[in-house]
Amino acid sequence: MSATCEFQAKDYKSDLKPIWCPGCGDYSVVQGLYRALAAIGRPPHEVAFISGIGCSSRIPGYTTAYGFNTVHGRALPIAQGIKLANPDLLVLAAGGDGDGFSIGGGHIAHLIRRNIDITYIVMDNQIYGLTKGQLSPTSQKGRTTCTSPYGSLENPVNPLLYVLAYGAGFVAQASPTDLAGMAATIEEAIRYPGFAFVNVQSPCVTYGEEAQQIKGLKAISENLAAIGHNPADRLAAMDLAQHYGEKLHLGVFYKNPEPPPTYDALIRERQAQLSQGALPKERILDLFIKK
Amino acid sequence: MAARIDFAHLSLMDALDLAVLIEEEAKERYEEFAAQMDQHRTPEAAKFFRLMAVNEAKHGQELADRRSQLFGTAARTVTRAMIFDVEAPDFDEARAFMSPRQAMKAALASEVKAHAFFVAALPALKDAKVRALFEELRDEEVEHQDLVKAELAKLPPDSGLSDEDFVDEPTAQ
Numbered sequence: 001m002s003a004t005c006e007f008q009a010k011d012y013k014s015d016l017k018p019i020w021c022p023g024c025g026d027y028s029v030v031q032g033l034y035r036a037l038a039a040i041g042r043p044p045h046e047v048a049f050i051s052g053i054g055c056s057s058r059i060p061g062y063t064t065a066y067g068f069n070t071v072h073g074r075a076l077p078i079a080q081g082i083k084l085a086n087p088d089l090l091v092l093a094a095g096g097d098g099d100g101f102s103i104g105g106g107h108i109a110h111l112i113r114r115n116i117d118i119t120y121i122v123m124d125n126q127i128y129g130l131t132k133g134q135l136s137p138t139s140q141k142g143r144t145t146c147t148s149p150y151g152s153l154e155n156p157v158n159p160l161l162y163v164l165a166y167g168a169g170f171v172a173q174a175s176p177t178d179l180a181g182m183a184a185t186i187e188e189a190i191r192y193p194g195f196a197f198v199n200v201q202s203p204c205v206t207y208g209e210e211a212q213q214i215k216g217l218k219a220i221s222e223n224l225a226a227i228g229h230n231p232a233d234r235l236a237a238m239d240l241a242q243h244y245g246e247k248l249h250l251g252v253f254y255k256n257p258e259p260p261p262t263y264d265a266l267i268r269e270r271q272a273q274l275s276q277g278a279l280p281k282e283r284i285l286d287l288f289i290k291k
Numbered sequence: 292m293a294a295r296i297d298f299a300h301l302s303l304m305d306a307l308d309l310a311v312l313i314e315e316e317a318k319e320r321y322e323e324f325a326a327q328m329d330q331h332r333t334p335e336a337a338k339f340f341r342l343m344a345v346n347e348a349k350h351g352q353e354l355a356d357r358r359s360q361l362f363g364t365a366a367r368t369v370t371r372a373m374i375f376d377v378e379a380p381d382f383d384e385a386r387a388f389m390s391p392r393q394a395m396k397a398a399l400a401s402e403v404k405a406h407a408f409f410v411a412a413l414p415a416l417k418d419a420k421v422r423a424l425f426e427e428l429r430d431e432e433v434e435h436q437d438l439v440k441a442e443l444a445k446l447p448p449d450s451g452l453s454d455e456d457f458v459d460e461p462t463a464q
Contacts, residue, residue, distance in 0.1 A: 205383070
C-alpha cells in the first residue's frame with residue numbers, strides 16, 4: 001500500500017466525459033468523490049469502484065479507479081467478492097435507488113450483517129431516470145409517472161431506516177446542496193472500518209419534480225451536526241431517519257463508536273488459525289496416496 | 292476532512308495561491324459545462340462557456356505570475372480541498388439546450404458568488420497586504436460582472452419561449 005504520495009482530485013478523474021443531463025446532481029457526486037479520494041490519498045489503482053445499472057451507475061467510468069459497471073441490482077454481491085478476494089483494495093459501490101432498493105434490495109441486508117469494509121453510495125433521485133421516468137422504490141406516494149398515471153398507491157422505501165434497521169455501522173446522507181459537506185461525508189464513510197452507507201439526494205433534472213431540485217432540497221435541508229445530533233446514538237438516528245422525504249437531514253446519522261471486526265478481517269483470522277499445522281498445499285495430495 | 296481557510300493567519304503567498312486555485316476551479320467547471328453542451332448539441336452555450344474558461348485561465352495565469360515573482364518556487368501550503376465552488380458556476384446551473392442568455396446568467400451568478408466570497412472574508416483578514424489583495428479581487432469580480440452584463444445587453448431580446456415549448460416531452464418506452 002502506498003501512502004506517501006499526495007493525490008489531487010484530478011488524479012481520480014478519467015478522460016471519459018459524463019453523458020448525464022446537464023444540471024444532474026450526479027455531476028456533484030462524482031466531484032465530491034474525487035475530493036474525498038484525494039483526501040484519503042489511496043492511489044487510483046488501489047481503488048475498485050463497482051456499480052449496477054442506471055444513470056448513476058455510470059460513475060465508475062468517470063474515475064481512474066478500477067471499475068466494473070455490472071448488472072442491474074448486482075453491484076453489492078460483486079463488490080463483496082472483490083473485497084474478499086483482494087482485501088487490500090479500497091472498494092466502493094454505487095448505484096441509484098432503483099438499483100439498490102428494488103432489484104438489488106435483498107443484497108444490502110447481507111452485506112450489512114457480514115460487515116464487509118465497503119462504502120456504498122446511493123444516488124437517490126426517486127425515479128428511474130435512465131429508462132425515462134418510471135416509479136422507483138423511493139418515489140413518493142401519489143407521484144404521477146408514466147407507470148403511475150393516476151398517482152402511486154405505494155409508500156416509498158426509506159433507505160436510511162432500512163440500513164439502520166439492519167444494523168449498518170455507518171449511515172449518512174448528503175446532497176449537492178452542500179458540496180463541501182458531501183465530500184467530507186463520503187470521506188468519513190470511506191474511512192469507517194466496515195460497511196458504510198451514504199444516501200445522496202441527487203436531483204433528476206429531467207424527470208424529477210420541482211420540489212426535488214436543488215432549490216427545493218435547500219428549503220428542507222438541515223445539518224445534523226448543527227442541530228446537535230449525536231452520531232453515536234443509533235435510536236436518535238432512527239428517529240431522525242423517519243423524516244426521510246419531508247426533511248433533508250445532511251451529515252452522519254449513525255457511526256458506531258466501537259466498530260466490530262469486519263468480515264474480511266475475520267476471514268483472515270480464521271485462515272491464520274486453520275493454517276497452523278496444516279500441510280502445505282503441495283503436500284495435500286499425499287493424504288490421498290497410499291504409500 | 293477538508294481543511295478550512297484560516298483567514299486570520301493567511302499570508303500573501305497563501306492568498307495568491309488560493310486565488311489561483313479559485314480561478315483553476317472555475318476554469319475546469321466552465322470546460323466541463325462546455326463539454327456537456329457539446330454532448331447535448333448546444334453549441335452557442337458551449338462557445339460561451341469555453342470563452343469563460345479562457346478568461347479564467349488568463350486571470351489565473353496573471354495571478355500565478357505575480358506569485359512566482361514575489362515568492363519564486365516556494366512550496367504551496369494551501370490546497371484545492373480548502374475551496375469549493377467559489378467562482379465556479381454551480382453544477383445545477385447547466386441545462387441541455389440552454390440559450391446564450393441562460394449561459395451568461397449562470398456565469399453572472401458565479402461572479403456574484405465570488406464577489407460575496409471575498410466580501411465575507413475581508414473582516415477576518417489581519418495582514419494588510421492580504422487585505423489589499425482581497426479588495427482588489429473583490430473589485431475585479433465587479434468588473435467581471437459588468438463585462439458579462441455588457442455581453443448580455445448585446446443579445447437580442449428573449450423570444451419568450453421556454454425549453455418546454457420546443458423540446459419534445461420525454462416519452463416512456
